């Protein structure tokens with residue numbers, strides 16, 4: 001019944017993802033700033049896989065659901081979703097993903113540093129890898145496929161770089177989100193082509209930042225800025241090098257299926 005208010009229909013619950021994600025702390029902030037906490041709204045912690053499976057079920061039955069959503073992600077390709085308007089601008093308008101390295105990498109591994117510095121792709125590039133992985137392709141294979149299909153882009157990143165000959169070890173840390181699985185695997189493959197002995201290790205977001213700050217890892221590609229990873233950017237300032245944007249035009253917010261025609265703004269959750 002579209003006239004019935006939304007809260008009771010979905011138990012005043014926003015379906016979220018892993019607790020460590022930036023989008024979860026931003027959503028906690030949104031709940032407070034929009035006065036939703038006072039109205040008993042809550043954010044449910046789960047995982048991306050659990051959230052998208054709950055979303056899939058809701059959409060099959062055309063039931064209402066509010067999720068923590070972001071782009072680029074295959075959820076926006078697979079389902080008709082819309083971001084809720086955010087008049088208080090809690091999530092920020094749009095975000096870029098940055099490449100972050102440990103201090104001293106430029107001197108220690110100039111070839112890897114140059115590659116990391118040049119690595120840049122579009123949401124559509126990233127989506128091509130994500131969709132393969134979502135379809136069941138192993139991430140390493142999906143990364144290799146993308147590299148094979150995009151030799152011109154890869155050649156721009158590696159222009160003038162000679163493969164190293166001493167098989168230096170390099171380690172990238174990442175959070176196992178679809179977007180970062182895609183970027184980290186692609187960069188890892190290109191570093192391998194450049195002769196590096198590459199390790200990638202998945203962990204939560206805070207340990208990813210800590211690993212680079214303590215030089216336990218060499219680089220990470222998970223920095224959604226200025227908002228989503230903003231807390232860690234501030235906390236670890238001075239203990240990493242920001243190589244700038246590797247993807248432009250990401251977006252984070254609350255999202256609902258487009259059939260929820262009367263819910264268009266976060267403020268509509270109060271109705």
Ligand code: PBE
Nearest residue numbers: 021022023070177224228
């Ligand atoms: N995300 C996807 C991450 C960044 C990448 C939006 C789930 C987050 O920190 O919330």
